[in-house]
Amino acid sequence: MSLAQRLLSLLLVFVALSGAAHAHEVRPAYLAIREVESDTYDIVWKTPAQGDLRLALNVVFPETCESLAPPRVRAPGGAVIASWREHCPGGLIGQTIAIDRLDKTLTDTLFRLEPLGASPQTFRLTPDKPFIQIPARQNWMQIGTAYFGLGVEHILMGVDHLLFVLAILLLVGMNGRLLAAVTSFTVAHSLTLVGTSLGWVRLPVLPVEATIALSIAFVAAEGVRARSGQPTLTQLHPWIASFAFGLLHGFGFAGALREIGLPEDAVPLALFSFNLGVEAGQLLFIGAVLIVTLAVKAVVRARPIPAWAQMAPQYLIGICGAFWFVERVARIVAI
Numbered sequence: 001m002s003l004a005q006r007l008l009s010l011l012l013v014f015v016a017l018s019g020a021a022h023a024h025e026v027r028p029a030y031l032a033i034r035e036v037e038s039d040t041y042d043i044v045w046k047t048p049a050q051g052d053l054r055l056a057l058n059v060v061f062p063e064t065c066e067s068l069a070p071p072r073v074r075a076p077g078g079a080v081i082a083s084w085r086e087h088c089p090g091g092l093i094g095q096t097i098a099i100d101r102l103d104k105t106l107t108d109t110l111f112r113l114e115p116l117g118a119s120p121q122t123f124r125l126t127p128d129k130p131f132i133q134i135p136a137r138q139n140w141m142q143i144g145t146a147y148f149g150l151g152v153e154h155i156l157m158g159v160d161h162l163l164f165v166l167a168i169l170l171l172v173g174m175n176g177r178l179l180a181a182v183t184s185f186t187v188a189h190s191l192t193l194v195g196t197s198l199g200w201v202r203l204p205v206l207p208v209e210a211t212i213a214l215s216i217a218f219v220a221a222e223g224v225r226a227r228s229g230q231p232t233l234t235q236l237h238p239w240i241a242s243f244a245f246g247l248l249h250g251f252g253f254a255g256a257l258r259e260i261g262l263p264e265d266a267v268p269l270a271l272f273s274f275n276l277g278v279e280a281g282q283l284l285f286i287g288a289v290l291i292v293t294l295a296v297k298a299v300v301r302a303r304p305i306p307a308w309a310q311m312a313p314q315y316l317i318g319i320c321g322a323f324w325f326v327e328r329v330a331r332i333v334a335i
Contacts, residue, residue, distance in 0.1 A: 163216050257274055
C-alpha cells in the first residue's frame with residue numbers, strides 16, 4: 001500500500017469515528033447536586049454510554065450520607081442518567097465527594113453544586129484527582145482553572161468544530177489569511193458565546209446544530225473548488241466565512257456552557273476562562289495539524305501525492321458535514 005493510500009485509510013477511519021460521534025454530546029460524566037432543603041440534596045448523575053454499555057463510574061458520598069429513595073434511571077441515548085435524593089447531616093461543605101473508578105478511565109467528571117443560600121460551584125474531577133473536598137466558597141483561581149479546562153475539553157471533543165477548523169486550514173493553507181480567518185472565527189464565536197450565556201440572544205439548538213453541519217460541508221466544497229483551480233471568495237477572503245459561521249459555532253459553545261452553568265458571583269471570569277480554554281484547544285489542534293503536515297511533507301518530499309489523494313480530505317470532511325446536516329434536519333422534522 002502506498003503512503004497516499006495509507007493516509008487516506010487513516011482519514012477514512014477518522015471520518016468513520018467522526019460520523020458516529022455526536023458533536024455536542026457531553027462525553028465527560030456530569031454530577032449535579034442541588035440542596036433542596038437543609039442537608040437534603042437532589043442528585044443527577046449522568047454517565048456516558050455506548051449502546052447498552054455504561055461507563056462504570058459511581059458517586060461516593062461521605063459515610064454520613066443516606067439515600068432517601070432508590071435512583072430513577074433513564075437512558076435518553078448516549079448516556080445513562082440516574083436521579084435520587086440524598087440526606088447528609090451537617091451538609092456537604094468541607095466534605096469529600098469522589099468518583100469511584102474515574103482513575104481507571106480517560107474521561108473527566110463535571111461537578112456542579114448548588115447549595116442553599118450560596119453561589120453555585122463548579123468543579124472538574126479528573127483521573128489524576130477523582131475527588132474534591134468541597135470548599136465553603138470557590139476562589140477566583142479555582143473558578144478560572146475549572147472553566148478553562150472545560151473550554152479546552154469541549155473544543156477538543158467537538159468533532160464538528162474541529163472539522164470546520166480543519167476545512168478552513170485546508171482551504172487557506174498556512175499563510176497570513178489563516179491568521180485572519182482564525183481571528184475572525186474567534187471574535188465571532190466569542191460574541192455569540194457571551195450574548196447567549198448572558199441571555200441577550202437565544203436560538204433553538206437543533207437548527208443551530210444543523211447549520212453548523214452545513215457550514216462544514218460548505219467550506220469543504222469551497223476547498224474542492226479551490227483545489228480544482230477555481231479561486232473562490234471564501235479562499236480569497238476566508239475571514240468573511242469564518243466570522244459568519246463563527247457566530248453559529250458560538251451558539252454551539254454556549255449550549256455546552258449553559259448545561260454546565262455559570263457561577264453567579266463570577267460570571268465574567270467563568271466566561272473569559274471558558275472562551276480562553278476554547279481558544280487554547282483550537283490552537284492545540286492547529287499546532288497538531290501543522291506538525292502532521294510538516295511530517296508528511298518530509299516523508300513524501302520525493303514522492304508526489306496524486307491529485308485524488310490531495311482532494312480526499314475535503315471530500316471526506318464534506319461527507320461528514322452533509323451526513324450530520326441530514327441527521328440533524330431529520331431530528332428537527334421528527335419533533
